[in-house]
Amino acid sequence: MLKRVFTAPDPGRTRLRFAARAVLGIALAVLVCGLAGHSLVGAVTGGLAALLALFTVTDATVRGQAVTTALLPAVGLPVLTAAAFLHDHPVARDLTFLAVVGAGVYARRWGPRGHSLGVFAFMTFFVAQFLHATTGLLPELYAAVLLSVAAAAAVRFGLWCYERRLPPAAVPAPPGGTGLARVTTRQAVQATVGAAFALVAGHLVSGDRWYWAVGATWWVFVNTTSRGETLVRGFRRVLGTVIGIGLGLLIAVPVDGAAVPTAVLAAASVFGIFYTAAVSYTWMMLCVTLLAELLYGLLGVLTPGLLAVRLAETGVGALGAALAVVLVLPVTTHAVTDAWIQRALRCVHACTAEAAARLAGTEGADPAPRVAELEQLLARVRLSVAPLVHPLNPAYGRKRRARRVLELLDDCAREIRGLVAVAADPEASHDARLAAACWRVEAAVEALTGGGAVPAHPDRPLATEPALAHLHGVERALAELAAPLRSPSRPPLVGA
Template identity: 65%
Template sequence: MFTAPDPERLRLRQASRAVIGVGLAVLAVAATGLDVRAAITGGLAALLALFTVTDADVRGQAGTTALLPLVGLPVLASAAVLHDAPPLRDAAFLGIVFAGVYARRYGPRGNALGIFAFMTFFVAQFLRPAPQDLPPLAGAVLLALAVAALVRFGLWPIERRTPPPAAPPPGDERGLRRPTTRQAVQATVACGLALLAGQALSHERWYWAVGAAWWIFVNTASRGETLVRGFRRVLGTVVGIAAGLLVALPVDGHPAATAGIVAVCVFGIFYTAAVSYSWMMFFVTVMVGLLYGLLGVLDAGLLALRVAETLIGALGAAAAVVFVLPVTTHATTNAWIRRALVALQRGTEDAARRLAGDAAADPARRVAELELLLGRARLALAPLVHPLNPYRERKARARLVLGLLDECAARAHALAGIAADPEASHDARLTEGCQRVEEAVRRLLRQQAPGAAEDRRADAECAHRQPEGDRAVAHLHALEAALAGLAGPLHSAPRGPLRTA
């Protein structure tokens, strides 16, 4: 967690800003004289606003932040009104689950609004507001969001220096063939199973099972990703409960101590979210235990129930992704890799144009896009290399693909750097090498591997032409070799033997 790369200290700065934003939001709500429940509601609203809004530019972030109360307040009102009508409450909750996941097709804004809507209903189950409690709680939400926006856009703006988040794999599917629709159905089924089993275990804390199932589906796109995320959620929760026994129980709602440890948890949530879901859940679990202490209902039995409800949610998610409209890991990884290959092809084209003297060509922009897409491909491949994956051949093949993709990224980055050098001059060998790389990408996208004779001829030509000290040509040949190596694992059946030329 602490050794993971943090370019430009972005995670550190965002985590520090979150502590300030959430802290100021809670202080602002408390200063109005509202009670502890309103302060908790405001603090969670500020945390969600700072955590879920991930638009690529500041204008988009401001627009999404402004829309949060338009989604959250009606959901909060419906939760309060339906609290004493369990059948209608449960139906509304599942409807919000479906709509929240379905909204992800609209990009970062849809994802943020969907999460905010779900969590607003969830927090209402946690705090159990009555209709007469709505005005102070709504005021707390509005005030907290305003303070969070002030910190984010005024006191401590952090410009994004990375490309915008990658969109879902492209496609013209409709209905249940569309990935977001399939996942919305899966999440609704998973949350429905978790709701039924959670209520059988506890009529008061059943919503933890639904929350566990919901969050397992966030930022996942395949069966493998969801199963691995479920395992990590249970692991993080169990370890967090153990820490809660040592931290939250002794604190027992003491305001100053609770505030200090909650601040550490908020920092941990933001600092670890991008690198470790288990660690993020650890900090979330400890924070929730502390909030229960503030409400005066914390005990060891409640923490044990939290583990059981989380396990129920994870099992519901696992059942849904395996049996309901499953999206295979193979299909998802192939979609991301194909997008990355297209970016690589375009980056090579731009590098060739830049080396030929076209100042408008920008291979660096294509390399940034490639890195983003390869990052998403690595995430999709992660379940295949997980220690719990029992299929050794698939694990070895995934590791081979990851290594070759890393090689492609490194060579493309180096080539872009050389092309940006004003001293670099046009060389016919570079044009020819770029053309060979482009053809290698086209073969991969056509699911066509080069024949053995062509491979031997290419190897002989590379050996003959390889100039000593010519870095650009060397990178192109290494890139071509990595692409040739990808043909076998990418063109093989998911569980069949590895194809070779």
């Protein structure tokens, strides 16, 4: 697990820049709140608002990201107001919290912007419980949110806007449908039911920290679609929390809220959250847990007993999510995985066609955005296939075949990256063999996605031209994909 975090590909050092910019943006937000004379509660609120603004906004274009960031306070401040006014009315507060959960998940049907606004709304209500916000604190909290989002935006879109130098990444949209056939609708129902279970059980565990259970249920549902994905994510959340609590006993408890070491460790935790988020949910949760422990240390309430309560509440929340996805409108792994793999395969063909057009001198041909889209889709395939390759999955045959699918898709991506690098060379040439190879790639993709017979990849002499060699590599990987994806003598890769 540790090796995966530090050896995972980081093209253009995007994850490194993402994490470093987050530390800078959140530090600036906390500094601005301090200069404005805010209390510790205001500074914590501001820091968390900046973290969310930098973490959750994932629109494909910089302009879209700026619009979504500007909309965050419009969603968060009304929710914060409701949480503060309902602080002394437990039943109304809890029902409102569940409504925010359902609405936040349902908003994902509107793509990245809906997802970002939904997360910000939920976390605003959660933070109000975390800080025991009352109406008397609202003016300070309003100012902290506005100042911090502005500070985060100044860093993201002014001081360090590295996205302007990158092609816009096409974030895969969730599967469509209508009514209860729409995955986001089903998830909204599941999340609300799971959160209701977590809320009731969380109150039984702790009357003061019950909201941890609801938060655990919420975050298990984020960026998952199928039943299998959600169960795996719940397991990883508990595992990350256990490791984080163990680390907190060694680090956060002895520090006991001392300002300088807490600030340094909090910065390291923020860096870890952003750097590991794309490659390891377990490691991200470890960093989140350590950050929460440090914040409780600042607030003067961190004890080993509190950490035990957090672990219990996390387990309750993960259990609530698990029960909901298994018993309430379940979304099977089969349909979701098949859809993502098919989209990735079609994108493989689109990448090769665009690169070949670039080599042929077609004006405006640019494969870079397609490659960015393919990386996003492959990340989504890995998430979808995760239940099949999980160590606890007893179906060894499916596990082995799922790993083979991932390996071959990664081979396709690697060859395409090489092809695009060749196509970027103005001296590279195009000939009829490239066009023929692209046609064969298209035929193989059509066969894999349409159920036809995949053409066998013939043994050819190694191509000396780099572009042709990369295309032959794509052909070879596609031909080999036919066996693990579907075979009449084997059960389906994913299924009933």
